[in-house]
Amino acid sequence: MSSSERFQPHAATAMASMFDDVSGRYDLLNRVMTLGQDRAWREAMWGAVPADAHIVLDLCTGSGVSLAGLRRPGRVVLGVDVSFAMLEVARDTQGGPGWAPRVACADAFHLPLRDGSVDAVTVAFGARNLRPRPAALVEIARVLRPGGTLSVLEASAPAPGPLHGPHAFWVRHVIPLAGRFSPDPSAYRYLSESIFEFGAGPEFERDLAGAGLEVAARRSFLFGATRLWVARRGPAVGQYRAAAPAIVRNARSAGAALPAPASPPATEADLWRMAQAALAGALTLALGWALRMWINVNAHLPLTTLQRIMGWALLLAGLGLFATRCLWLLLRISAGARGR
Numbered sequence: 005m006s007s008s009e010r011f012q013p014h015a016a017t018a019m020a021s022m023f024d025d026v027s028g029r030y031d032l033l034n035r036v037m038t039l040g041q042d043r044a045w046r047e048a049m050w051g052a053v054p055a056d057a058h059i060v061l062d063l064c065t066g067s068g069v070s071l072a073g074l075r076r077p078g079r080v081v082l083g084v085d086v087s088f089a090m091l092e093v094a095r096d097t098q099g100g101p102g103w104a105p106r107v108a109c110a111d112a113f114h115l116p117l118r119d120g121s122v123d124a125v126t127v128a129f130g131a132r133n134l135r136p137r138p139a140a141l142v143e144i145a146r147v148l149r150p151g152g153t154l155s156v157l158e159a160s161a162p163a164p165g166p167l168h169g170p171h172a173f174w175v176r177h178v179i180p181l182a183g184r185f186s187p188d189p190s191a192y193r194y195l196s197e198s199i200f201e202f203g204a205g206p207e208f209e210r211d212l213a214g215a216g217l218e219v220a221a222r223r224s225f226l227f228g229a230t231r232l233w234v235a236r237r238g239p240a241v242g243q244y245r246a247a248a249p250a251i252v253r254n255a256r257s258a259g260a261a262l263p264a265p266a267s268p269p270a271t272e273a274d275l276w277r278m279a280q281a282a283l284a285g286a287l288t289l290a291l292g293w294a295l296r297m298w299i300n301v302n303a304h305l306p307l308t309t310l311q312r313i314m315g316w317a318l319l320l321a322g323l324g325l326f327a328t329r330c331l332w333l334l335l336r337i338s339a340g341a342r343g344r
């Protein structure tokens with residue numbers, strides 16, 4: 005399957021084949037490339053789904069990592085994806101005692117759902133793969149009931165600003181490098197290119213508006229590397245809302261804080277934080293050791309002034325960053341323990 009085929013409109017077969025190939029290691033690599041933050045971002049997406057949404061569709065559900073977090077008493081959660089192998093992973097990993105995920109293999113452009121039959125749609129890291137995007141959003145709007153909510157979590161392109169350089173470097177070079185550990189490295193080159201193609205946000209918001217979806221809230225994570233949009237489908241033509249139910253917030257409250265995310269079970273979240281804190285601590289120690297070496301030897305190295313400055317900057321910034329992260333994680337773990 006050539007890489008360019010994946011960028012063609014309605015490339016469901018190419019998409020299914022690519023994600024079938026990477027399904028085995030997808031979740032692990034996803035976690036590494038999001039620096040372990042994807043769980044927190046998903047929590048924000050789950051929290052953006054109105055509590056009384058009865059039928060929720062997780063589109064491009066992949067291995068179903070978002071399904072369990074969407075569960076609520078009395079709610080029906082359906083995961084749809086075009087890759088059968090990803091759905092098999094969902095079936096094998098997401099079930100639990102008394103619960104199995106409901107999944108269906110289907111193309112996002114031809115959803116097997118009636119008009120207005122869904123209260124909320126979530127799409128995590130999937131919107132980028134849907135071309136042409138305006139048509140995909142029209143199909144989502146079709147299945148959403150008037151006033152229904154769409155929450156989209158997506159990796160976005162570097163926005164202009166001071167972090168444009170490091171963010172672009174991460175997307176252009178680090179992601180394809182990490183993909184070398186995948187059975188299909190070209191899938192990660194695709195990921196990198198598709199992030200740039202997706203844009204930094206304004207383009208997506210234009211397409212949302214074109215499909216009749218009004219942005220109600222937006223959030224940015226990791227300095228804009230990932231963004232969350234919450235949009236509402238407007239009332240259908242000829243229909244008027246007699247009263248605004250709690251789930252339909254005024255679109256003019258753009259930028260309003262999102263509802264509090266549902267908390268994951270404390271032990272799982274804490275274990276994950278401990279693992280991250282241990283990693284950040286180990287990196288802090290390694291960078292501290294490297295800084296000591298650097299202080300001793302850098303004067304004797306044949307480096308230009310710029311290279312010397314870059315060396316100092318990288319070591320000091322890295323040390324500061326990982327030390328702060330380690331401390332922050334330890335504070336969160338101890339705050340969680342006090343709260344229980």
Ligand SMILES: C[S@@+](CC[C@H](N)C(=O)[O-])C[C@H]1O[C@@H](n2cnc3c(N)ncnc32)[C@H](O)[C@@H]1O
Pocket residue numbers: 015016019020023034063064065066067068069070084085086087090110111112113127128129130133134
């Ligand atoms: C990057 S994965 C995201 C999976 C999951 N939502 C997550 O958060 O990890 C993108 C998913 O979109 C699916 N996909 C791509 N094109 C699709 C289409 N036309 N219809 C349905 N699913 C599609 C892929 O099969 C893949 O599982």
